[in-house]
Amino acid sequence: MKRGEWGIVIGISVFIAGAMMWKGFQTTQSDKKDFKIPFYSTASADVQSKAATVLRRENCRQCHTLWSTRDLLQAVPAPPLDGIGSLKDEAWLFTYLSAARPQDIVPSRLKPEYRHPSLAYLSATERRVLAQYLASLKVEDWYLAEVKKVEYEKLTGKDYVP
Numbered sequence: 001m002k003r004g005e006w007g008i009v010i011g012i013s014v015f016i017a018g019a020m021m022w023k024g025f026q027t028t029q030s031d032k033k034d035f036k037i038p039f040y041s042t043a044s045a046d047v048q049s050k051a052a053t054v055l056r057r058e059n060c061r062q063c064h065t066l067w068s069t070r071d072l073l074q075a076v077p078a079p080p081l082d083g084i085g086s087l088k089d090e091a092w093l094f095t096y097l098s099a100a101r102p103q104d105i106v107p108s109r110l111k112p113e114y115r116h117p118s119l120a121y122l123s124a125t126e127r128r129v130l131a132q133y134l135a136s137l138k139v140e141d142w143y144l145a146e147v148k149k150v151e152y153e154k155l156t157g158k159d160y161v162p
């Protein structure tokens with residue numbers, strides 16, 4: 001290589017190294033912010049454990065994300081259950097979980113096998129405990145506001161002004 005070419009190679013290397021250090025610096029800076037998990041439950045330990053048994057037995061995570069986990073082998077675009085209690089109340093959830101045809105309440109554009117199954121066959125006690133538990137799943141206000149902003153900007157391409 002000629003001397004001029006070495007100059008270019010060294011110039012580019014210095015630029016890349018500088019960019020990486022700047023990126024690293026920014027990352028360590030943002031790590032200092034306190035980004036806590038925005039989901040929490042207000043349910044008693046008793047309700048939590050009873051609900052967990054039903055959730056597991058009925059395979060809700062086959063389709064839904066809950067506590068940020070779900071069945072990775074399935075790709076059903078069901079709404080996440082994390083934070084659902086900030087959007088729906090216990091009475092609504094009980095009615096929905098008891099419906100013989102849930103799609104009369106929340107319409108679906110999915111293939112029948114991916115739609116939310118009727119859980120009317122569960123005992124009233126189990127539907128009650130599920131509704132109680134789901135209603136207790138809350139999301140922090142700042143996170144909800146952030147999600148609204150991101151969704152709005154993604155869908156409209158405009159800046160979100162609250």
Ligand code: HEC
Nearest residue numbers: 058059060062063076078079106108110113114115116117
């Ligand atoms: C086969 C996939 C599947 C399974 C299993 C499933 N769901 Fe669903 N669920 C969905 C889909 C998809 C929707 C959105 C409505 C629709 O398309 O039917 C939904 C909607 C819901 C909603 C309403 C959410 C909203 O914001 O409107 C709740 C609550 C819910 N499911 C809870 C549960 C619970 C609790 C279980 C387990 C007992 C469960 N689901 C099992 C697929 C599923």
